[in-house]
Amino acid sequence: xxxxxxxxxxxxxxxxxxxxxxxxxxxxxxxxxxxxxxxxxxxxxxxxxxxxxxxxxxxxxxxxxxxxxxxxxxxxxxxxxxxxxxxxxxxxxxxxxxxxxxxxxxxxxxxxxxxxxxxxxxxxxxxxxxxxxxxxxxxxxxxxxxxxxxxxxxxxxxxxxxxxxxxxxxxxxxxxxxxxxxxxxxxxxxxxxxxxxxxxxxxxxxxxxxxxxxxxxxxxxxxxxxxxxxxxxxxxxxxxxxxxxxxxxxxxxxxxxxxxxxxxxxxxxxxxxxxxxxxxxxxxxxxxxxxxxxxxxxxxxxxxxxxxxxxxxxxxxxxxxxxxxxxxxxxxxxxxxxxxxxxxxxxxxxxxxxxxxxxxxxxxxxxxxxxxxxxxxxxxxxxxxxxxxxxxxxxxxxxxxxxxxxxxxxxxxxxxxxxxxxxx
Numbered sequence: 471x472x473x474x475x476x477x478x479x480x481x482x483x484x485x486x487x488x489x490x491x492x493x494x495x496x497x498x499x500x501x502x503x504x505x506x507x508x509x510x511x512x513x514x515x516x517x518x519x520x521x522x523x524x525x526x527x528x529x530x531x532x533x534x535x536x537x538x539x540x541x542x543x544x545x546x547x548x549x550x551x552x553x554x555x556x557x558x559x560x561x562x563x564x565x566x567x568x569x570x571x572x573x574x575x576x577x578x579x580x581x582x583x584x585x586x587x588x589x590x591x592x593x594x595x596x597x598x599x600x601x602x603x604x605x606x607x608x609x610x611x612x613x614x615x616x617x618x619x620x621x622x623x624x625x626x627x628x629x630x631x632x633x634x635x636x637x638x639x640x641x642x643x644x645x646x647x648x649x650x651x652x653x654x655x656x657x658x659x660x661x662x663x664x665x666x667x668x669x670x671x672x673x674x675x676x677x678x679x680x681x682x683x684x685x686x687x688x689x690x691x692x693x694x695x696x697x698x699x700x701x702x703x704x705x706x707x708x709x710x711x712x713x714x715x716x717x718x719x720x721x722x723x724x725x726x727x728x729x730x731x732x733x734x735x736x737x738x739x740x741x742x743x744x745x746x747x748x749x750x751x752x753x754x755x756x757x758x759x760x761x762x763x764x765x766x767x768x769x770x771x772x773x774x775x776x777x778x779x780x781x782x783x784x785x786x787x788x789x790x791x792x793x794x795x796x797x798x799x800x801x802x803x804x805x806x807x808x809x810x811x812x813x814x815x816x817x818x819x820x821x822x823x824x825x826x827x828x829x830x831x832x833x834x835x836x837x838x839x840x841x842x843x844x845x846x847x848x849x850x851x852x853x854x855x856x857x858x859x860x861x862x863x864x865x866x867x868x869x870x871x872x873x874x875x876x877x878x879x880x881x882x883x884x885x886x887x888x889x890x891x892x893x894x
Contacts, residue, residue, distance in 0.1 A: 630685025
């Protein structure tokens with residue numbers, strides 16, 4: 471008598487309990503339903519690492535990104551995420567050099583400057599008793615004081631926008647993010663926020679097309695690949711995408727890095743002794759609790775897998791959470807371990823497997839749609855967190871704090887990450 475696989479109810483995907491801890495449900499799918507069809511909602515799920523990697527690599531053969539126009543395009547306008555083939559390559563080649571290699575070196579001082587400004591403000595508040603509670607008690611909500619502010623400040627500098635309007639941008643980008651996954655009211659608010667942002671930068675694009683500076687908007691106005699330039703709508707849509715993806719993703723990663731360190735004090739001690747280990751903290755955090763749980767693809771030619779056929783036109787979820795927690799690839803995948811030997815900690819994460827059997831995390835996607843801003847996010851998170859190490863001695867979660875790792879949840883409010891520490 472054979473054991474029947476456990477039943478799986480897809481309604482769990484729409485519950486707060488799933489978003490608090492999606493990994494038990496995804497393990498059931500990996501072990502028993504590696505290609506799962508949610509017939510009620512007309513969607514398919516891939517949850518094993520190898521299958522997700524293969525689907526990420528398959529661009530314009532079986533899978534397409536064009537469905538991103540249905541939800542991202544409504545809020546942001548046309549972005550390169552929704553294109554495949556030549557159109558995607560041309561647009562990506564215009565912007566990608568701004569985020570990798572030597573180009574990143576010009577941004578590192580901006581990251582360091584913004585990080586240090588926040589650290590200076592942080593410590594100045596202690597020294598001058600501007601925030602008496604922080605000065606006297608040595609405590610802070612790390613998200614409100616740091617992780618939610620640093621990425622937007624960096625992006626504002628990159629785009630050449632005035633820092634005096636930081637508060638306005640900080641209102642726009644969460645509204646735009648909510649517009650992607652929320653209800654009709656949230657979508658309408660997201661569209662309004664994006665339109666306001668576009669009106670804000672319209673004049674700047676006109677000015678910098680004529681007299682470009684060294685900011686990213688200027689560079690995009692004049693950048694050209696094989697005779698192709700980004701038009702005004704392209705630039706505005708990309709700026710929106712950068713503001714939201716760069717702000718929201720890096721914000722969550724920094725907060726999650728510190729959450730995991732607080733929960734693993736032995737590893738925190740190692741990082742305090744060698745701050746360069748913070749880079750490993752970033753990579754392991756992206757594996758364990760990536761900011762986004764999945765990416766979606768539209769099937770453009772039939773997919774044969776596990777005795778099933780996914781027809782043309784169907785939507786497939788490539789589970790980042792599922793692949794990153796696949797115990798076929800990662801030992802003890804639900805544990806935080808910056809010294810694990812099966813995870814690739816190097817700088818390039820595009821391909822999946824590496825020599826020696828190490829596997830890269832899937833948090834930034836793979837292949838042609840690998841996130842162009844990953845080096846920027848990695849530098850922000852690592853440089854910012856190393857700077858925090860210098861000013862917080864023996865940081866701990868404040869007693870009673872209901873902290874959790876930060877993931878993209880449509881149901882749960884962003885929790886606080888309140889730390890208590892002795893000012894260094």
